[in-house]
Amino acid sequence: MNTGTDHIIKSYDSELARLTGEIVRMGELSVTQLEAAIDVLERRDERAAQRVVGNDDAIDQLEQEIGHDVVRLLALRAPMASDLRNVYAALRIASDIERIGDYAANVAKRSIPLSMVAPVAPVGGLHQLATLAAGEVREVLAAYRDRDAERAYQVWKDDVVLDEAYTGYFRQLLTYMMEDPRNITPCTHLLFMAKNIERIGDHATNIAENVWFQVTGEPLDKQRSKRDLTSSPETTKLGE
Amino acid sequence: MNTGTDHIIKSYDSELARLTGEIVRMGELSVTQLEAAIDVLERRDERAAQRVVGNDDAIDQLEQEIGHDVVRLLALRAPMASDLRNVYAALRIASDIERIGDYAANVAKRSIPLSMVAPVAPVGGLHQLATLAAGEVREVLAAYRDRDAERAYQVWKDDVVLDEAYTGYFRQLLTYMMEDPRNITPCTHLLFMAKNIERIGDHATNIAENVWFQVTGEPLDKQRSKRDLTSSPETTKLGE
Numbered sequence: 001m002n003t004g005t006d007h008i009i010k011s012y013d014s015e016l017a018r019l020t021g022e023i024v025r026m027g028e029l030s031v032t033q034l035e036a037a038i039d040v041l042e043r044r045d046e047r048a049a050q051r052v053v054g055n056d057d058a059i060d061q062l063e064q065e066i067g068h069d070v071v072r073l074l075a076l077r078a079p080m081a082s083d084l085r086n087v088y089a090a091l092r093i094a095s096d097i098e099r100i101g102d103y104a105a106n107v108a109k110r111s112i113p114l115s116m117v118a119p120v121a122p123v124g125g126l127h128q129l130a131t132l133a134a135g136e137v138r139e140v141l142a143a144y145r146d147r148d149a150e151r152a153y154q155v156w157k158d159d160v161v162l163d164e165a166y167t168g169y170f171r172q173l174l175t176y177m178m179e180d181p182r183n184i185t186p187c188t189h190l191l192f193m194a195k196n197i198e199r200i201g202d203h204a205t206n207i208a209e210n211v212w213f214q215v216t217g218e219p220l221d222k223q224r225s226k227r228d229l230t231s232s233p234e235t236t237k238l239g240e
Numbered sequence: 241m242n243t244g245t246d247h248i249i250k251s252y253d254s255e256l257a258r259l260t261g262e263i264v265r266m267g268e269l270s271v272t273q274l275e276a277a278i279d280v281l282e283r284r285d286e287r288a289a290q291r292v293v294g295n296d297d298a299i300d301q302l303e304q305e306i307g308h309d310v311v312r313l314l315a316l317r318a319p320m321a322s323d324l325r326n327v328y329a330a331l332r333i334a335s336d337i338e339r340i341g342d343y344a345a346n347v348a349k350r351s352i353p354l355s356m357v358a359p360v361a362p363v364g365g366l367h368q369l370a371t372l373a374a375g376e377v378r379e380v381l382a383a384y385r386d387r388d389a390e391r392a393y394q395v396w397k398d399d400v401v402l403d404e405a406y407t408g409y410f411r412q413l414l415t416y417m418m419e420d421p422r423n424i425t426p427c428t429h430l431l432f433m434a435k436n437i438e439r440i441g442d443h444a445t446n447i448a449e450n451v452w453f454q455v456t457g458e459p460l461d462k463q464r465s466k467r468d469l470t471s472s473p474e475t476t477k478l479g480e
Contacts, residue, residue, distance in 0.1 A: 067331070071324045074314040084311045091307070095335055174424060181418040188414065188431065195432070 012083075015073050019066065019090055020145065026062045027097045027141040031134050033059070033104035034200065038130040041111035041123060041193075049115075052108035059101035066094040082217075089214035093144060096203040096210075100137060103196040103203075114189045122176065125169035126190060129197040132162040136204035144211050152211035156220060159205045166198040252323075255313050259306065259330055260385065266302045267337045267381040271374050273299070273344035274440065278370040281351035281363060281433075289355075292348035299341035306334040322457075329454035333384060336443040336450075340377060343436040343443075354429045362416065365409035366430060369437040372402040376444035384451050392451035395444055396460060402441040409434050 033052055040048040070091050107130075136155050143152035173191055176183045212220040273292055280288040310331050314323075347370075376395050383391035413431055416423045452460040 067328055068324070071314065071328055074311065084308070088307055088311055091331065174428065177417065177424050178421040181421075184414060184417050184424070191428065191431070192435070 012073065015069070016086060016090075019069055019073065022062065022066055022069070023090060023094050023097065024141050024145050026059060026066070026094065027100075027137060027144075029055075029059055029062070030097050030101040030104060031137045031141075033101055034107070034130055034134050034137070034197070037104050037108035037111065038127055040108055041114065041126070044111070044115040046112050046115060049108045049111045053105050056101050056105035059098055063094045063098040067091065085214050085217065089144075089210045092210045093207050096206045100200050100203050103200050106196050107193045110189045110193050114186055122172060123190070125165075125172060126193055126197070129162065129165055129169060129194055132165060133197045133200040133204070136162065136201055137207075140204045140207045140211065144207065147211070147215050149212050149215040152208040152215075153220070156205045156208035156212070159201045162198060162201040166194055166201075169194050252313065255309075256326060256330075259309055259313065262302065262306055262309070263330060263334050263337065264381050264385050266299060266306070266334065267340075267377060267384075269295075269299055269302070270337050270341040270344060271377045271381075273341055274347070274370055274374050274377070274437070277344050277348035277351065278367055280348055281354065281366070284351070284355040286352050286355060289348045289351045293345050296341050296345035299338055303334050303338040307331065310334075325454050325457065329384075329450045332450050333447050336446045340440050340443050343440050346436050347433045350429045350433050354426055362412060363430070365405075365412060366433055366437070369402065369405055369409060369434055372405060373437045373440040373444070376402065376441050377447075380444045380447045380451065384447065387451070387455050389452050389455040392448040392455075393460070396448035396452070399441045399445045402438060406434055406438040406441075 033055060036048070036052045036055075040046075040052060070087055074087060136159060140152055140155040142148070143155065170191065173187045173194070177187045209220040212218070273295060276288070276292045276295075280286075280292060310327055314327060376399060380392060380395040382388070383395065410431065413427045413434070417427045449460040452458070
């Protein structure tokens with residue numbers, strides 16, 4: 001029984017490292033998709049938008065593979081507490097990244113009907129939201145790669161900046177809609193696109209919570225109530 | 241090594257049955273939340289809406305517990321192919337149910353600002369969407385409980401009815417917005433609420449895909465292209 005143990009443990013650790021690398025790569029792919037989605041919107045390039053939509057399949061495929069890898073990894077040895085945290089974090093983070101990819105693809109998809117209507121709508125605000133969201137996702141992927149709980153916590157806290165930018169943009173779109181009924185249809189697309197990007201930020205904070213839990217063994221919520229009581233006003237925002 | 245095996249296998253099977261029961265209960269809770277969300281909207285009952293929002297924590301908590309149960313279950317024995325499918329399906333289905341709960345809570349949350357503005361907006365269409373979505377979720381939970389791939393496939397196929405009802409309602413809301421700028425803010429809330437419900441249907445179809453895979457070992461997509469070539473027009477719908 002004893003001879004194979006070292007080999008199994010080594011292979012477990014290297015499998016876990018490989019898994020982390022896969023997840024980070026999957027995350028980078030999802031950020032690239034978001035940036036491409038905004039790019040095709042600004043260039044009003046329908047064919048490129050369809051490519052972005054099609055690329056989402058690759059992210060979905062990666063998530064499926066990661067799920068199966070995780071289950072296989074668990075079969076390599078009877079898991080201990082810290083293993084379970086690693087494995088559980090990997091599964092959840094992959095699932096959040098998959099959804100980030102979905103939202104990015106949806107932004108690209110909506111740019112197609114948007115390019116057919118008059119270009120009156122303010123697209124610049126969307127670019128700003130996407131830059132903030134892409135920054136969050138990149139930061140939290142780095143925190144995951146380095147198992148850096150503090151860096152993850154910063155992302156978690158800073159998501160409020162994206163939320164505020166989103167609320168401002170949302171209000172701006174409403175004024176355009178009220179000014180001229182012809183703006184309603186394009187602005188409705190932009191509303192949903194903005195919402196998708198705001199949701200990407202939420203998934204970055206989910207990932208941050210999972211990194212925090214993986215590293216510290218404590219849920220982030222508890223820490224937050226100890227460390228920062230001001231960051232969660234219980235207001236119902238318009239575009240929430 | 242041999243004496244404990246029977247005991248472990250029995251405990252694995254009973255653990256799996258318990259897990260399935262937990263997931264189905266969690267699913268029923270999410271459907272109840274959706275129905276409550278529509279109910280509070282129609283009664284314009286802000287306090288009840290806040291209760292629905294608060295209840296979502298219980299669903300999130302259940303999903304966390306199920307995730308941990310799954311990982312523990314895997315530690316009970318070296319998994320075989322069919323075990324992996326069961327366990328993988330359980331994880332993914334719990335995650336879809338958690339999101340259904342999120343969307344239901346979001347519908348309830350939006351009913352609060354909506355109740356402060358003039359009741360001009362057509363709320364009836366939302367009720368119809370919610371009824372369709374709740375029916376889908378109930379059906380797919382029954383299919384999961386009974387490991388009934390055909391029943392899951394029906395849900396998967398019938399989601400097109402909800403999609404069409406959603407598109408119709410979306411267009412109706414746009415006409416209200418165009419008619420009178422004062423309708424824009426309430427109708428924007430209704431647009432997002434309708435979108436949330438349409439997404440609940442998407443998660444029901446995700447669950448159906450997982451039930452199909454769990455039972456047959458084949459992805460549903462392949463079956464679909466063999467069985468039903470007409471159901472997926474490549475059109476970009478307005479509210480998608």
